[in-house]
Amino acid sequence: MTLKKKDHLELYRQMVLIRRVEERAAELYQEGKIGGFLHLYIGQEAVSTGIVSARIAEDRVITAYRDHGVAINCGISAKQVLAELLGKETGISKGRGGSMHMASVENNYWGGHAIVGAHLPIASGMALGDQYLGNQGVTICMFGDGATNIGFFHEGVNLSKVWNLPVLWICENNQYGMGTAVDRASAVEEIHIKAEGYGIPHSRLDDGMDVMKVRSKVAEALDFIRAGNGPYFLEIMTYRFEGHSMGDPQRYRDKEEVTQWEKTDPIGIYHRYLVDEKIASKADLDKIEAAVETETQEAVEFAESSPDPALDTLFDFVYAEGN
Amino acid sequence: MAEITMRQAISDALWEEMEKDERVFIMGQEVGVWGGTYAVTKGFYDHFGEKRVRDTPIAESAIVGGGIGAALAGLRPVTEIMTINFAFVAMDYIVNEAPKMHTMFGGHMRVPLVIRTAGGGGRQLGATHSQTPDAIFAHFPGLKVVSPGTPADAKGLLKAAIRDDNPVLFIEHAAMYQVRGEVPEGDYTVPIGVSKVQREGSDVTVVSYCRGLQLSMQAAQQLEAEGISAEVVDLRSLRPLDMGPVIESFKKTNRAVVVEEGWPSYGVGSEVVTRLYEEAFDYADAPIKRVAQKEVPLPYNQALEQSALPQVADVIAAVKEVL
Numbered sequence: 001m002t003l004k005k006k007d008h009l010e011l012y013r014q015m016v017l018i019r020r021v022e023e024r025a026a027e028l029y030q031e032g033k034i035g036g037f038l039h040l041y042i043g044q045e046a047v048s049t050g051i052v053s054a055r056i057a058e059d060r061v062i063t064a065y066r067d068h069g070v071a072i073n074c075g076i077s078a079k080q081v082l083a084e085l086l087g088k089e090t091g092i093s094k095g096r097g098g099s100m101h102m103a104s105v106e107n108n109y110w111g112g113h114a115i116v117g118a119h120l121p122i123a124s125g126m127a128l129g130d131q132y133l134g135n136q137g138v139t140i141c142m143f144g145d146g147a148t149n150i151g152f153f154h155e156g157v158n159l160s161k162v163w164n165l166p167v168l169w170i171c172e173n174n175q176y177g178m179g180t181a182v183d184r185a186s187a188v189e190e191i192h193i194k195a196e197g198y199g200i201p202h203s204r205l206d207d208g209m210d211v212m213k214v215r216s217k218v219a220e221a222l223d224f225i226r227a228g229n230g231p232y233f234l235e236i237m238t239y240r241f242e243g244h245s246m247g248d249p250q251r252y253r254d255k256e257e258v259t260q261w262e263k264t265d266p267i268g269i270y271h272r273y274l275v276d277e278k279i280a281s282k283a284d285l286d287k288i289e290a291a292v293e294t295e296t297q298e299a300v301e302f303a304e305s306s307p308d309p310a311l312d313t314l315f316d317f318v319y320a321e322g323n
Numbered sequence: 324m325a326e327i328t329m330r331q332a333i334s335d336a337l338w339e340e341m342e343k344d345e346r347v348f349i350m351g352q353e354v355g356v357w358g359g360t361y362a363v364t365k366g367f368y369d370h371f372g373e374k375r376v377r378d379t380p381i382a383e384s385a386i387v388g389g390g391i392g393a394a395l396a397g398l399r400p401v402t403e404i405m406t407i408n409f410a411f412v413a414m415d416y417i418v419n420e421a422p423k424m425h426t427m428f429g430g431h432m433r434v435p436l437v438i439r440t441a442g443g444g445g446r447q448l449g450a451t452h453s454q455t456p457d458a459i460f461a462h463f464p465g466l467k468v469v470s471p472g473t474p475a476d477a478k479g480l481l482k483a484a485i486r487d488d489n490p491v492l493f494i495e496h497a498a499m500y501q502v503r504g505e506v507p508e509g510d511y512t513v514p515i516g517v518s519k520v521q522r523e524g525s526d527v528t529v530v531s532y533c534r535g536l537q538l539s540m541q542a543a544q545q546l547e548a549e550g551i552s553a554e555v556v557d558l559r560s561l562r563p564l565d566m567g568p569v570i571e572s573f574k575k576t577n578r579a580v581v582v583e584e585g586w587p588s589y590g591v592g593s594e595v596v597t598r599l600y601e602e603a604f605d606y607a608d609a610p611i612k613r614v615a616q617k618e619v620p621l622p623y624n625q626a627l628e629q630s631a632l633p634q635v636a637d638v639i640a641a642v643k644e645v646l
Contacts, residue, residue, distance in 0.1 A: 060396075091429070092429065093427065093428050093429035093431070094429030094430065095429075096426055096427050096428070096429050097427050097428055097429065101427045101428060102428075103428045103431055103432065104431060105431045105432060106431075110395065110432075111428060111432075112428070113420075115415055115419060115420070118384075118388065118415050118416070118419075118420060120388075121384050121385045121387075121388025121389050121391075121392065121416070122388050122389070122391050122392040122395070122420065123392060124385065124388070124389050124392060125388060125389035125390060125391055125392020125393040125394070125395070125396070125400075126392035126393070126395055126396045127392070127396075128389060128392065128393045128396070128398075129392065129393045129394075129395070129396020129397055129398050130396060132348070132374065132393070132396075132398060133396070133397065133398070139392075151384065152384050152388065152415075155380070155382040155384045155385035155388070156384075156385060156388065156389075158380060158382065158385070159379070159380065159382065159385040159389055162380060163377075316426075316430070317425050317426040317429065317430040318425075318426050318464050318465055319425070319465065319467075319489050320425045320430075320433045320434075320435075320488040320489050321488075322488065
């Protein structure tokens, strides 16, 4: 899949949109308009954007609670994301899910899961469904480094190999599980080595800040799985610029480390690449940034002016109706 | 009507639903080659093959989590947790994943999942293998919990559970597979969430389910010889709980005993008694009694174990106290 100029511009647009939507979300949170937790993806945009750009429509995507970015990549609009953050009826989960629980079956995006590691066995199950039904899709399961130390991880990953399921396991190693550095929580620092214990081929992408590298690595892994080789395990190194959640004092890392990483901002890297390779002009990219600014502003207005769910809908969806 | 065992009734329900719907499949420990720990799925592996009768690792999170994923992908899995005591290691999936997904994602997702399991004591398996923790699971909105006390209900309820678009925990009793009863011919379902008067009477209402129903029916028979007419109401489903027939009966008899095999604190009896007082206080002619397991981890020694489990004599004694 060679990317045309318009495809590149679309990927750039998605990355900038994730950034702007989250920056606005952080402000709205400070204003007290967003409740609960808010885990920002800022800094990791190249990862989800690269992954989702490499999938075909039949490929399912499932992730953990740091899910706004992936949601946008998968096709959920900025309006639906922001409205959900504000708990509105027009939110993607109709105000029932909040920051950590966004999904869209229509877009083959399966959430948005807030119990660390718990979605891994579910991913194996979805892949079983596709294998059983003879579908071509691969289930792409994203999770953090912290999720690889919990039992769910091992049960889910083991099952995928036992049944040779079409799952692409992607560990987004942003180097901290909340405030605990990888080497303080995991028996091995290179997470992908854990796949060895399950006989699953694996590798690590050291530069997850470059969307093109992510995309190419993921495309390769998807081809491998689609050829009937069973699961594959990919670790992608990245870094979150913001705290674990809003209000995180970040005592576990020094300012210098954050500043150093910010020099490798994924949006900056992609911007330079597009201009240097003469794929797009600075004017093209300025235009996209301006359009994203407008789209984000409109999405905020949409979210703020949307109605709350009516109180008499409290019991809606507790049980699915019909068969 | 043919008279068959509980084992046969459950097995027939599974077999017929699998014949009828290609999407229905079984996964769990020893369900295939072994034929099921309680021989419920004997012959299934040879007939339906390993694709539809799937032996899993001893990994309950993978079983139920995988079942959830397969259900999301469009299948209708019947997962099996060998005994309800092992359900605790899959607790997150049973109470925190499956029952939340439809509502939390605003109606996007459906989880048509059955979790079959067997509970109960009396087989000298010691404290970790003998529990009746049904009430814990019945605590969670979004989950349906059924526990039949007769072969006819077992067959009809299991078929209803398989056809339901919601997660259903189907609790059998490990010591009741040989219990015989008449079962209607042909295809039928028993609706989930509907209680049933299993024996009519006029002096006292005995409310129960599953193994407690057996005790209650035997007690009612013995009481009849003493001229006491007990009406036995079978809850059959713990969630949704249908109090209708219970309250109707109580309004007639004005006296009630609730019988369950689990511990009384925070139990099924606690719920039923509370609901009776809340909804029919004026009809009470005597304090309502509970018959349940003694509040100890169940011991191995047979005499000790039996002294801790509710007996027919306990039901008879409780009835006499409320008269």
